[in-house]
Amino acid sequence: MHAVRVNGFACKDPMAATPEDFFNAAMLDQPRDTKASKVRSNVTNINVINFPGLNTLGISLARIDYGPLGVNTPHIHPRATELLTVLEGTLYLGFVTSNPNRxxxxxxxxxxxxxxxxxxxxxxxxxAHDKPAAALSSLSSQNPGVISIANAVFGSKPPISDDVLATAFQVEKDLIHWLQSQFWGNTDY
Structure with a gap:
């Protein structure tokens, strides 16, 4: 017998569901380590990948911890709107529209x-130069996806042609090679 799949994830037989299927001991009240990250931030995801009970419900959650001057780098969620609530600290944040890029x-x-x-x-x-910050984000998809702009452009596998990038950014190829040589970590959330 094969599991019924919805949105690419297995659905449990409703008759076999228990309260535990709708619970996740995520400990989102606990700050996460930001020191290991080059950008001094840490994202803890609660989505269908680690909480199957969210499948088909159209919602997920993320806790974002920021060290002093920590950044959640420019990114998009191709399948979700995000509603961010600041739990602690002061953040500079924003988004850019499609053309004319406001x-x-x-x-x-x-x-x-x-x-x-x-x-x-x-x-x-x-x-803050000396204090951490934290936020909680609700996302309008059980699997919002994330595309980090820097990772996608300079860390793709295989790499985007340096001719394309040098022309697009109007810079020398040496700068493109340097950017492509940097470690582009996973910022999946």
């Missing part, structure tokens, strides 16, 4: 809420 940015503090429209490039940065 930036909507704001400085937000504890208790403030900001929305990032679906598939728009967006970012956040902790403005």
């Amino acid at each position: 930036l909507f940015s704001k400085i937000v503090k504890k208790g403030d809420v900001f929305v990032f429209p679906k598939a728009m490039i967006h970012f956040q940065m902790n403005l």
Whole structure:
């Protein structure tokens, strides 16, 4: 017998469901380590991949921890709108529209809420030099996906042609080679 799959994930027989299928001991009240990250941030995802009970429900969650001056680098969620609530600290954040590439940015503090429209490039940065910050994001998909802009452009496998990138960014190929040689870590959320 094969499992019924919806959105690429197995669905449990409703008659076999238990309260545990709708629970995740995620400990999102606990700060995460940001020191191991080059960008001084850490994203903890709660989505259909690690919480199968979310399948078909159209929602997921992420806790974002920022070290001093930590950044959640420019990225998009191709399948979700994001609603961010600041739990601690002060963040500079924003998103960029499609052409004409208008930036909507704001400085937000504890208790403030900001929305990032679906598939728009967006970012956040902790403005404090000496204190951490944290946020909780709700996303309108059980599997929002993430595309980090820097990783996609300079860390693709195989790499995008240096001729294409040098022309697109109007810079010398040496700079493109240097950017491509940097470690582009996984910022999956």
